[in-house]
Amino acid sequence: MLPSPWRQRLWHQAEHRRALGRDRAIHPAGGVDFCSNDYLGLRRDPRLAEAAAAAARNHGSGAGGARLLRGTTPLHDELEAALAQWKRTEACLLFNTGFQANATLLPALVGPGDAVFSDALNHASLVDGCRMARAGGAHLGIYRHLDLVDLGAQLAAWRASVPAEALALVASDAVFSMDGDAADLPALLDLCDRHGALLLIDEAHATGLLGANGAGLAQLQGVHGRVPLVMGTLGKALGAFGAFVCCDALLREHLLNTARGFIFSTALPPPVLGAALEGLRIAQAEPWRRKRALAHAAHLRRPLGQADQPSAIVPVPVGPDAEAVRLATSLQARGFDVRAVRPPTVPEGSARLRITTGAHLEDVQIQALVEALALELPGA
Ligand SMILES: *Cc1c(COP(=O)(O)O)cnc(C)c1O
Secondary structure (H helix, E strand, O other), rough: OOOOOOHHHHHHHHHHHHHHHOOOOOOOOEEEOOOOOOOOOOOOOHHOOOHHHHHHHHHHHOEEEEEOHHHHOHHHHHHHHHHHHOOOOEEEEOOOOOOHHHHHHHHHHOOOOEEEEOOOOOOOHHHHHHHHHHOOOOOOEOOOOOOOHHHHHHHHHHHHHOOOOOOOEEEEEEEOOOOOEEOOHHHHHHHHHHHHHEEEEEOOOOOOOOOOOOOOOHHHOOOOOOOOOEEEEEOOOOOOOOOOEEEHHHHHHHHHHHHHHHHHOOOOHHHHHHHHHHHHHHHOOOHHHHHHHHHHHHHHHHOOOOOOOOOEEEEEEEEEEHHHHHHHHHHOOOOOOOOEEEOOOOOOOOOOEEOOOOOOHHHHHHHHHHHHHHHHHOOO
């Protein structure tokens, strides 16, 4: 009997991926962590575990429903208030994941006749949000990575062709997840002001890590509290899980009435909120953690000849997929958990190692990786 049509289709697609060397698999953690986003080393901190357990005892293991039904506990309100205060915004709305937030808040804000402009290297969740907005009738403009001249030209050309009430939204990662470089938020804010556009910044890799008290790139660049929509995640530097959007009360009210990823999803469970609250407290109280993660990244960048960046992400450009995989495997065999990132996560021909650093790493471990990289990458 012939295999069913869907099985034949999937089998061919799997063969094709293998032939390209692009098949993905889940590899368990092993060796020294140089690939997680646990920048502050909080993921295994016993204080977060204890806070999670206490939250479960006091408020239950699950929320039991969506926020708009019975899913809101005092911890949801407490965490939203604490995040708004940290990010210096009027309000905050929790989302279950960063992916859910980005994928559903864009189509909640722009519709037919509107436009969304997105940096070419934005995270996949913003890309999907943009596609949803376009499916809903909005114009989608992709501007060259960090190129505000290109963005300005696209905004001006679009604005000239639409009625005055049409809304433009500009979306950008703060720190780019695969390159570790950063957007220029003051310049983006100026540009958006000039064109009457709404700015959404994704601080997933900056929250907890950048700025005087870890509030993120906006704080580091002197525009703390000025970005109208700041999205961030709780599962990276803060060691928990989930996401949030900090904004004013009007935007929050709009999102909780219209963002489908917020409305139609069970609220974050109390243990996650307990851990996030404790992670947030520690992120502010223990600045040595972010200094250490950033110093480790700077230490890795120097021998690679890379300019310093405000992030704990150090890409090692390789090019061919197979070479990136070979390098990662070889470093893994030496005890370093370094992962290769291949297309389509990164552009064609730009496979790389994506090395990350965290406060839990020791100086000797960084030095050992520097030496291993020197062996593996002669000429680096
Ligand atoms: C990780 C990440 C997300 C997704 O957040 P999750 O909470 O993991 O779903 C969104 N944007 C960026 C830039 C990210 O790196």
